[in-house]
Amino acid sequence: MDIQKIYKDEDIKKLLNQRNPILMVDSLSAVDDLNGLAGLTIHADNMFCYNGKFTEPGLIEHIAQSASAFVSYRAIAEGTADNALLGFIGEVKKFKLCGELPSVNDILSTTVSIQSSVMNITMFSAETKVNDRVVATCQMKLSV
Amino acid sequence: MKMLEGSYFDVLSTSNDNGTYSFDIRLHSNHKVYDGHFPGNPVSPGVCSIEMIRECSEMIFSKPLTISAVSQCRFITVLTPVSYDKAVITITPTVTGDSIKVVASITDGADTTFVTYKGEYVA
Numbered sequence: 001m002d003i004q005k006i007y008k009d010e011d012i013k014k015l016l017n018q019r020n021p022i023l024m025v026d027s028l029s030a031v032d033d034l035n036g037l038a039g040l041t042i043h044a045d046n047m048f049c050y051n052g053k054f055t056e057p058g059l060i061e062h063i064a065q066s067a068s069a070f071v072s073y074r075a076i077a078e079g080t081a082d083n084a085l086l087g088f089i090g091e092v093k094k095f096k097l098c099g100e101l102p103s104v105n106d107i108l109s110t111t112v113s114i115q116s117s118v119m120n121i122t123m124f125s126a127e128t129k130v131n132d133r134v135v136a137t138c139q140m141k142l143s144v
Numbered sequence: 145m146k147m148l149e150g151s152y153f154d155v156l157s158t159s160n161d162n163g164t165y166s167f168d169i170r171l172h173s174n175h176k177v178y179d180g181h182f183p184g185n186p187v188s189p190g191v192c193s194i195e196m197i198r199e200c201s202e203m204i205f206s207k208p209l210t211i212s213a214v215s216q217c218r219f220i221t222v223l224t225p226v227s228y229d230k231a232v233i234t235i236t237p238t239v240t241g242d243s244i245k246v247v248a249s250i251t252d253g254a255d256t257t258f259v260t261y262k263g264e265y266v267a
Contacts, residue, residue: 019180022189047177050147056198056211057191064191086182088219089190095214095263138214 001077003030007069008039014076015069017084021047024062028069030077031111036070038062040108053101054108059128059136064089066110067124067142090121091141098134106130120144145208149199151175152192156230158203167200167233168253173225188223193259197248200233201265209244209265216262223250223258231258242266 007015008027015028027039040062042049048058068087075081102108108128115123120143128136149155152175156168171188178186194217202209223231232253238245243264250259 017182019183022177022180048147050145055145055147055195057195060194060214061189061191088222090219092190092194092214092217095211095217097210097212101210 001033001074003032003077005029005077007073012069013084015072015084016065017086018065022061023065024048024058025065025069028066028073030070030073033074034114036066036073036112038066038069038110038112040110042102042104042106042108044104049104052104054103054106055101056097059097059102059108060092060095060138062108063110063112063126063128063136063138064140064142066126067112067122067140068144070112070114071122071142071144085144087142087144089140090143093139093141095136095138097136102130102135108135115139145199145202147199148192148195152177153196155200155203164234164236165200165204167203167235168230169196169233170230171223171225171228173229175225178225186224186226188225190217190219190259193219193223193250194261196250197233197235197246197259197261197263198265201235201237201244201246201248204235204237205244205267207267209267211263212243212266213264214261215264216260218260219258220260221256221258228252228258
């Protein structure tokens with residue numbers, strides 16, 4: 001598949017059905033067939049910000065949307081879809097918060113890795129960093 | 145933290161049965177999150193269920209709690225504020241030192257389970 005394309009800003013809406021105030025990914029690219037890289041700049045008006053910190057449910061939603069967007073990315077690159085697929089989280093496993101929550105103006109950088117993909121169920125592992133510090137790790141089951 | 149309580153959901157009543165706490169809640173269908181999740185098709189975001197469980201846990205312990213880990217959270221039935229405006233959150237906490245482990249669920253109070261949750265907080 002073509003993994004050159006980088007989605008950002010308005011283009012990200014081609015990969016996700018979520019819209020403001022709960023659009024939690026603002027860039028997505030592919031590292032290779034099984035690994036995607038998503039980003040999010042934390043703005044002060046983000047619905048998951050509280051006292052200047054980006055909270056845990058925001059991190060989990062960002063990771064879920066990173067995975068969902070990468071599934072759409074692959075489908076579009078492979079020509080099996082024209083637009084965003086509708087993805088739902090089936091299960092969150094082994095979410096771990098590593099140290100401090102991210103702050104307003106931080107930029108999240110999340111690697112999502114496909115572990116398995118059977119029928120419409122995709123298992124992911126994910127790692128979210130701010131600069132080079134790991135903020136959260138997680139596994140997720142996504143139904144698309 | 146009251147990120148969602150009072151705007152996304154209200155707690156109507158609480159009870160404690162031998163260390164298992166129950167919260168009868170009402171979901172607000174007019175919360176802004178439904179503008180984007182999804183346009184024209186309101187579905188309660190799974191992470192908002194995780195946050196409701198946290199905010200109810202904070203009511204039990206009367207202090208802010210950080211979600212340090214979620215060992216497993218399953219989303220079994222899709223929750224929407226249209227089909228279910230009321231739900232029941234059940235939380236059983238176990239305290240070990242600084243860590244609070246909880247087993248929780250969100251149901252319709254009868255046969256339908258929306259979410260099952262096992263997680264850990266630090267105060």
